[in-house]
Amino acid sequence: MELLNQNPTYNLFGFKNPDYKTAKVVVLPVPYDAATTYKAGARDGPHAIIDASRNMEYYSEEVGADIMDEGFSIYTLEELQPNINSPEAMVKDVEKETARILGDGKVPMLLGGDHSIAIGSISALAKKRKDFSVLHFDAHSDSRDEYLGSRYCHACIMARARDVCDSCYSVGVRSIYAEGAEKFGNEILFRKDMHSMDMEEIVGKIAKATKKNIYLTIDVDVLDPSEMPSTGTPEPDxxxxxxxxxxxxxxxxxxxxxxxxxxxxxxxGGFAAPNYLVAKLAYLVLNYSFRLPKAKARR
Ligand SMILES: [Mn+2]
Incomplete structure (x- = not known):
């Protein structure tokens, strides 16, 4: 029996022989948090996620398959060096790296880092194709055109996404300003409305509001702080x-x-559960996307 914690390979999920060529998904760790507005610390996110991911079971009882099974492979790149010139310069670096991954026909999975890095990956995708929606999970609407003097700060990522993508939808939002609520309200599934909806209604609403192809951006603060205290701008409910x-x-x-x-x-420090949660979430997203049979669209 293989002991947990014995996996020596340092990559997401600890793949033993990762191969870029055959990988379907390419992981880009981005340890950057200079575009945060409250508490920093997200620069330590990628390492914490990867570290936790090497210590989990890889069989999914939901899917009935092991993520290590043949036919599915993930490759983790080296951490992307932070560019300390400006958030804009960092976004450009992320865009360039993501464009390379997309150009090789792979699905990029970025591990942040603060949310500003998503501007880079969304821009890279938008330069390649237009037939997709940005699906955004977040406590905050991130819809300000500018915040604290920057258009590339972590509170502006959906404004920048809307610059390049005509279909954006946010889920779980419970922190927004009056003008944003008025302007973008119909592109947001607010947390307050989710309370009275069942799962099928929620999924149906999101499915209807988005195109067949999606770019998924998840700010972990969409989760309740009781389960996800490790985040810079926590929001209750x-x-x-x-x-x-x-x-x-x-x-x-x-x-x-x-x-x-x-x-x-x-x-x-010393509190592994939230890190493990994100590793598991990444694991589930891959399983749901590439391992479960596709459901027939319900209208
Ligand atoms: Mn947020």
Whole structure:
């Protein structure tokens, strides 16, 4: 029997012989948090996620398959060096790296880092194709055109996404300003409205509001701080892990995933559970996207 914690390979899920050429998904760790506005610390997110991911079971009882099974492979790139010139310069670096992954026909999975890095990956995808929606899970609408003097700060990522993508939809939002609520309200599934909806209604609404192809951007603060305290701008009344993973299961079975990022994990020293949660979420997203049979679209 193989002991847990004995896996020497340092990559997401600890793949023994990762091969870029055959990989379907390419992981890009981005340890950057200079575009945060409250508490920093998300620069430690990628390492914490990868470290936790090497210590989990790889069989999914939901899917009935092991993520290590043949036919599916993931490759983890080296961490992308932070560019300290400006958030804009960093976004450009992320865009360039993501464009390379997309150009090789792979699905990019970014591990943040603060949410500003998603501007880079969304821009890279938008330069390649237009037939996709940005599906955004977040406590915050991130819809300000500019915040604290920057258009590339982590509070502006959906404004930048809307610059390049004509279909954007946010889920779980419970922190927004008056003008944003008025302007973008119909592109947001607010947390307050989710309370009175069942899972099928929620999934149906999201499926209807988005195109067949999606780029998925997940700010972990969409979760409730009781389950996800390790984040820089926590907000009460968040989704539970069960709710989030159930929504993702329903949506991803109906959609094609073109790219994904997990942002804003700001690890708390000695407290592994939230790090492990994000590793598991990444694991489930891959299983739901590429291992479960696609559901027939329900209208
Ligand atoms: Mn947020």
């Amino acid at each position: 968040g989704l539970s892990f069960y709710e989030l993973s159930s929504i993702l299961r329903g949506v991803l079975q109906r959609k094609e995933l073109l790219g994904v990022d997990f942002c804003e994990l700001s690890p708390i």
